[in-house]
Amino acid sequence: MSYSIPTQTGSAAIPIVAPTSEDTPKNLSAKNSTLNSKTRTCRNLIIHGYCKYEGKGCEFNHDMGKTTSPPNSPETSKTTKLNVNSPVFKPASLLSSIPPEVVNAPPFIPKNNQANVIDETPVTPTSVPGSPRQQLFHESNDQDVSLYDPTIGFYPAQSSSSKKLIIPSSNASSHGLNALANSFASLGLDNNSYPETTSSQMNNTNFYSTSHQVDPFLYPTQQALLPQPLQYHLYTSPLPHVSNLHPHQKTIHAFFMSDNLREELQQKNEETLRSINAKDFNLPEELHVYHSLYPLDTRQEKSVKIFGYPSWVYKSICSVDGRVYSLRRIEGFRLTNEVAMSTIKNWRKVRHANIVSIREAFTTKAFGDHSLVFVYDYHPLSQTLFDKHFSSMQMSTQPHSNISETTLWSYIVQLASALKTIHTSNLAARTIEPTKILLTSKNRIRINCCGILDMLNFDGGKNIPHYQQEDLLNFGQLIISLACNSLSSVHNLPKSIEFVSRQYSSDLKNVILYLLSKPSPMKSIDDVVTMIGTRILSEVNNVHHHNDFLESELSQELENGRLVRLLCKFGFINERPEFDMDPSWSETGDRYLIKLFRDYVFHQVDEQGYPVVDMSHVLMCLNKLDAGVDERITLVSRDEQSCLIVSYKDIKNCIDSAFRDLSRRK
Numbered sequence: 001m002s003y004s005i006p007t008q009t010g011s012a013a014i015p016i017v018a019p020t021s022e023d024t025p026k027n028l029s030a031k032n033s034t035l036n037s038k039t040r041t042c043r044n045l046i047i048h049g050y051c052k053y054e055g056k057g058c059e060f061n062h063d064m065g066k067t068t069s070p071p072n073s074p075e076t077s078k079t080t081k082l083n084v085n086s087p088v089f090k091p092a093s094l095l096s097s098i099p100p101e102v103v104n105a106p107p108f109i110p111k112n113n114q115a116n117v118i119d120e121t122p123v124t125p126t127s128v129p130g131s132p133r134q135q136l137f138h139e140s141n142d143q144d145v146s147l148y149d150p151t152i153g154f155y156p157a158q159s160s161s162s163k164k165l166i167i168p169s170s171n172a173s174s175h176g177l178n179a180l181a182n183s184f185a186s187l188g189l190d191n192n193s194y195p196e197t198t199s200s201q202m203n204n205t206n207f208y209s210t211s212h213q214v215d216p217f218l219y220p221t222q223q224a225l226l227p228q229p230l231q232y233h234l235y236t237s238p239l240p241h242v243s244n245l246h247p248h249q250k251t252i253h254a255f256f257m258s259d260n261l262r263e264e265l266q267q268k269n270e271e272t273l274r275s276i277n278a279k280d281f282n283l284p285e286e287l288h289v290y291h292s293l294y295p296l297d298t299r300q301e302k303s304v305k306i307f308g309y310p311s312w313v314y315k316s317i318c319s320v321d322g323r324v325y326s327l328r329r330i331e332g333f334r335l336t337n338e339v340a341m342s343t344i345k346n347w348r349k350v351r352h353a354n355i356v357s358i359r360e361a362f363t364t365k366a367f368g369d370h371s372l373v374f375v376y377d378y379h380p381l382s383q384t385l386f387d388k389h390f391s392s393m394q395m396s397t398q399p400h401s402n403i404s405e406t407t408l409w410s411y412i413v414q415l416a417s418a419l420k421t422i423h424t425s426n427l428a429a430r431t432i433e434p435t436k437i438l439l440t441s442k443n444r445i446r447i448n449c450c451g452i453l454d455m456l457n458f459d460g461g462k463n464i465p466h467y468q469q470e471d472l473l474n475f476g477q478l479i480i481s482l483a484c485n486s487l488s489s490v491h492n493l494p495k496s497i498e499f500v501s502r503q504y505s506s507d508l509k510n511v512i513l514y515l516l517s518k519p520s521p522m523k524s525i526d527d528v529v530t531m532i533g534t535r536i537l538s539e540v541n542n543v544h545h546h547n548d549f550l551e552s553e554l555s556q557e558l559e560n561g562r563l564v565r566l567l568c569k570f571g572f573i574n575e576r577p578e579f580d581m582d583p584s585w586s587e588t589g590d591r592y593l594i595k596l597f598r599d600y601v602f603h604q605v606d607e608q609g610y611p612v613v614d615m616s617h618v619l620m621c622l623n624k625l626d627a628g629v630d631e632r633i634t635l636v637s638r639d640e641q642s643c644l645i646v647s648y649k650d651i652k653n654c655i656d657s658a659f660r661d662l663s664r665r666k
């Protein structure tokens with residue numbers, strides 16, 4: 001834990017002073033010769049509330065409202081409990097009685113924290129709780145802007161040489177971003193992604209900077225309430241010398257899902273749970289049946305290229321089913337034709353693994369304008385294909401990295417499959433465009449925003465065949481842009497095709513040429529599916545492999561679920577003396593055996609008396625117990641007076657019967 005010490009002099013605050021040897025009666029009496037000790041209030045009294053040398057040599061004044069008894073005196077023990085009659089705490093009156101010497105005493109700095117003291121500018125007195133001015137966060141230096149990455153949230157700039165708190169500028173847009181960043185910071189979720197952020201920074205209350213700050217130094221017990229950064233890597237990877245194990249030996253990793261998968265799932269869960277204070281962003285607190293809006297698109301500049309209107313995306317919770325959805329708001333759109341709403345009905349029937357499913361659409365004035373809102377399934381931590389492959393950051397970090405042919409084929413197969421379903425349903429996607437295709441996990445894509453243009457430009461569906469041809473053209477343009485790693489490749493097709501034929505297989509070039517060919521009634525997604533048949537087979541194969549992988553990971557966790565259930569039973573049974581009005585319930589019969597077994601599993605000590613902390617021993621015992629094997633073990637009581645030889649099967653029966661006892665209704 002690190003914290004700052006206010007350095008201003010003349011402060012009204014009472015600096016806390018470390019008790020020193022000067023407080024001994026001997027030294028105190030020495031000082032009495034120079035100061036009029038009789039009139040000075042005893043410092044121990046001010047700091048600790050009592051003086052243990054009162055009446056034993058301490059000559060300072062102890063007459064301060066007569067609350068000077070030591071805590072363990074009978075008098076204190078009578079009054080330590082607060083009740084309604086307790087006097088109201090009035091710090092002001094206490095302060096007024098503090099002599100200047102005490103006020104100016106040096107502040108107490110715990111030794112082991114001195115190195116971590118952060119130079120923080122105190123919060124200005126003008127900041128009101130919850131006001132933007134109070135939303136503070138760390139920066140590495142005055143010039144740096146704090147970093148914000150939409151995929152992982154806010155993280156402080158990584159230089160730690162001079163940590164300062166800064167007040168965000170009053171600029172509206174930066175306030176919005178800072179408030180968002182701040183809310184992420186308050187979650188403290190970024191420790192793992194950025195290990196440079198030290199735990200001391202993490203625990204600094206200002207790092208969390210909520211409007212209800214609690215100083216853990218003043219309120220140590222409150223610290224547990226502060227959100228702690230999630231540690232993804234709870235287990236280290238196996239060391240090289242333990243990887244050549246015998247077939248019957250296992251490392252701890254063999255019992256849990258892989259770290260990467262666990263981390264990915266945990267990050268998605270965190271992302272799903274993130275929230276902000278809607279008021280800070282001028283967002284409605286409720287929108288139809290949705291609440292807890294959280295902005296997903298952090299791009300400040302709004303493009304109207306796709307829909308003709310600016311659009312905004314929010315994560316939100318539905319109060320009807322409690323699930324999280326993605327809301328896309330079309331700003332400033334006034335629905336004039338109610339029949340247009342019916343287009344959503346057809347889209348709601350489309351269910352495909354590569355299409356973001358739409359749930360409903362509604363109009364609202366909650367944003368202070370006429371907006372149309374579309375509700376889609378939410379896919380945490382998703383990225384658009386544009387962000388993944390064409391964003392300026394991506395281009396600058398990987399200037400020459402061409403997308404692999406395998407990935408391209410995977411995209412082609414997924415898009416072709418989605419378009420086949422859409423076109424067969426007599427609909428057109430109309431959003432085959434890099435910013436409207438989401439990458440929801442590795443190489444897994446979904447067409448987003450389906451149905452929006454059908455409603456915005458409602459034409460009764462008479463132009464569907466035309467839009468379907470456009471889908472195929474856009475499909476070809478997307479693939480060639482990805483292959484050439486440039487969005488402008490569509491403006492110079494001969495050169496781009498030449499590049500593709502040099503870099504990729506002729507199959508790929510042929511598909512692109514077909515998709516980019518002139519629209520005609522004969523051109524259809526069915527032909528594309530026929531052309532890519534063999535690639536579909538390998539994609540199916542890959543999907544099955546991945547499925548096998550996930551299934552085996554799941555089966556490992558499945559075992560853990562079984563063990564957790566066992567541990568829960570243990571927890572219910574052990575240390576329950578009051579059950580059945582029998583104080584010896586857990587000390588006799590079956591329960592005593594279970595208690596000894598608990599000691600055998602968890603509380604063993606080695607020859608030196610040190611605890612044996614061996615997870616594999618625990619897992620082995622619990623697995624044998626769950627299976628109820630006949631193997632016998634020796635259970636010894638803690639006083640070593642009794643010794644029982646029992647099989648796992650016996651113990652399992654005991655646990656079952658004790659648990660039945662407990663769960664049986666009276």
Ligand SMILES: Nc1ncnc2c1ncn2[C@@H]1O[C@H](COP(=O)(O)OP(=O)(O)OP(=O)(O)O)[C@@H](O)[C@H]1O
Nearest residue numbers: 296297299303313326376377378379382383384435
């Ligand atoms: N259904 C969804 N589930 C989860 N996140 C989504 C969903 N739809 C969009 N997003 C998130 O919102 C971000 C912005 O989406 P959007 O379609 O506005 O892209 P954009 O690049 O900002 O396009 P535009 O310039 O048209 O606004 C995406 O990067 C994605 O992270």
